[in-house]
Amino acid sequence: MATMTGSHEQRETHDLIGSDKVEGTNVYRSSGEKIGEIERIMLEKRSGKVAYAVMTFGGFLGIGEEYRALPWSVLRYNEDLDAYELNLTDEQLRGAPVSETGFYETGRIDRDWERRLHDYYRATPYW
């Protein structure tokens, strides 16, 4: 019994996660309402740090979808929802700073924009 409990606890305290597990994970409000889903993670090549996650939201059947960057630290996984929990309105998401370079696949570090992004979400800068 002790080992079963141990194994259960272990499942709840995973320290590592695979990138392909994060991609496609839903983002919900606490109410259970879906906001969007994680498309990919953007990594700083040199440091090997997550710069931000890219979430798609809005749209219907892939049409009219928007992309938004989210600081890694705002993504809190909620096991009951089986999703990342984020309590922001659509207006708040739309108001978040958009990168002028607009690179959501590969790109250059734009520290000024990243600073505004992390400020907006009151997230600690990763750099």
Next chain:
Amino acid sequence: MATMTGSHEQRETHDLIGSDKVEGTNVYRSSGEKIGEIERIMLEKRSGKVAYAVMTFGGFLGIGEEYRALPWSVLRYNEDLDAYELNLTDEQLRGAPVSETGFYETGRIDRDWERRLHDYYRATPYW
């Protein structure tokens, strides 16, 4: 002309990369011989740092494939090869420390194993 050159240079100096671009990228020796491909990246949830990359190698048509963890810093992208360049023999790869917990999707941090892994590849620990 200047802007075209600039845009070309920019392409070569991307600082960020999407996780889904890394997944599936081939790993070659300098000779052009394929070693394997990157399956996923393992991330530390709290710090948002890449712990290691998981490479599949060996096998044929998905049968008999093996998994090996590679420190992020050993993956050097070579544009001419359009692949990560890694000059290790199959024997060297097979001899690399295998995680006892064997978690290559999600798992706990095993610092002792990670230390041996980074020592093996003479890579600077990320933590």
